Amino acid sequence: MVLNASWEPYRVVHWQRAVLLLMGGKIEVLDSYNQIVRSPSLALQVPSVVRMKKFVVPKRRNPIVRFSRQHVFLRDDHRCQYCRNVFPAKELTLDHVVPVVRGGKKTWSNIVTCCADCNQRKGARTPAEAGFSGFRPPREPEHGFIPDLLLLKEKVPQSWRPFLEHLSLFQTKTA
Numbered sequence: 265m266v267l268n269a270s271w272e273p274y275r276v277v278h279w280q281r282a283v284l285l286l287m288g289g290k291i292e293v294l295d296s297y298n299q300i301v302r303s304p305s306l307a308l309q310v311p312s313v314v315r316m317k318k319f320v321v322p323k324r325r326n327p328i329v330r331f332s333r334q335h336v337f338l339r340d341d342h343r344c345q346y347c348r349n350v351f352p353a354k355e356l357t358l359d360h361v362v363p364v365v366r367g368g369k370k371t372w373s374n375i376v377t378c379c380a381d382c383n384q385r386k387g388a389r390t391p392a393e394a395g396f397s398g399f400r401p402p403r404e405p406e407h408g409f410i411p412d413l414l415l416l417k418e419k420v421p422q423s424w425r426p427f428l429e430h431l432s433l434f435q436t437k438t439a
């Protein structure tokens with residue numbers, strides 16, 4: 265995991281890329297795995313957390329933010345955005361907030377996680393028309409890094425955690 269010079273998580277890269285950055289003097293290593301990589305000229309512990317020496321301005325719309333069913337479920341915490349209940353992925357579907365027949369697009373800001381019951385109840389109506397009060401329109405994830413982390417959420421290495429604890433994503437949920 266690469267942190268920006270500001271200590272914010274920046275991106276996830278393959279360890280080989282991290283070694284190249286290290287050779288280029290671009291990063292400092294904050295933590296390493298136990299594995300050692302060897303080449304004829306060096307032996308090195310595989311870095312697990314590194315930090316850019318210079319601040320990199322993150323791209324506003326990072327192409328890493330891929331729109332996918334799984335990413336939408338993860339963004340919404342597997343919670344139906346209408347009844348607010350949590351379901352396993354196989355019981356969830358995607359719903360167009362503004363229905364397709366009314367020009368609703370398949371985008372981050374128009375697609376939400378939805379359970380089968382709510383999906384049926386909503387039909388081709390807007391949330392307000394279907395009587396779903398308290399519905400909040402979805403947003404596109406602002407940071408390309410977040411989907412990477414979401415996918416890794418269950419298997420994030422221990423050494424990364426101290427640098428992620430401030431993200432609500434990684435705070436232990438109660439109830």
Ligand SMILES: [Zn+2]
Pocket residue numbers: 344345346347348349378379380381382383
């Ligand atoms: Zn529901």
